[in-house]
Amino acid sequence: MSTSVSSTKARILEVAAELVANSPDGDVSTRAVCEAAGVGAPALYRHFGDKEGLLSAVVDHGYERYLTTKRSRRPGTDPIQDLRDGWDTHTDFALRNPNLYRLMNSPAMRTPPAAALESHRILTADLRRAAEQGKLRLAPELAAQMIMSANVGVSLMLVSRPTTFTDETLSRRIRDAVHAVVFTPEAMGPETTSADDGETGAEDEEAGAEEVLPATATHLAALLRRTPRPDFTPGESALLGEWLDRLSNTTPE
16 A cells, blocks of 8 residues: 555544544534545545445544553453453543444444454453453353443443433442452452351252352363363363353353
């Protein structure tokens, strides 16, 4: 790609990003972008295909700054703290870039932006580390869907309805509630474990076993994926992995 072509594409992208950020409703027209960038419509369509392609590029361009901090972050010894920090930085990004964030999660975007998919992969990788340490109650993939859904949901409410969702602690409260469901009580700290030191009945013991089983299966599945056993054939490993995944995602009755 020649320097002039590259600079034209970059100029269109920068102008579109600025217009999106300053738009009252987060929407822009291709005509406005072309006029502000000083280019004709053919140039815009040649570089981005259509309006959706342009807006998808705007999302990736803006979200790239957020992902740069995630990519450069060295994993800590405690994946739970890394995941707490990841939730908080996600919400902070949404609050600082409301139009861009709404655009990124708009149903009108038929193709998920690459940046959003990479963010989900980073989240899943952190959850796999938690599973390897025996701190996860369910499979990392399902846990990632739960956390991302809740994080995106509360962030969208905060940027879309700020006059209704005014509690500054809301994001943290929802984060802790979701994490309490996803992580084991031991991983969340002593305050989340039962304060009852008395005797428990048979029903309580059975309920405890129901809760321990998914966490144990998740831990074992993560360890086997990290260090495959030579004792098993590929088919046996795949079957065992499928069984463990089913147990990991079992909902206690």
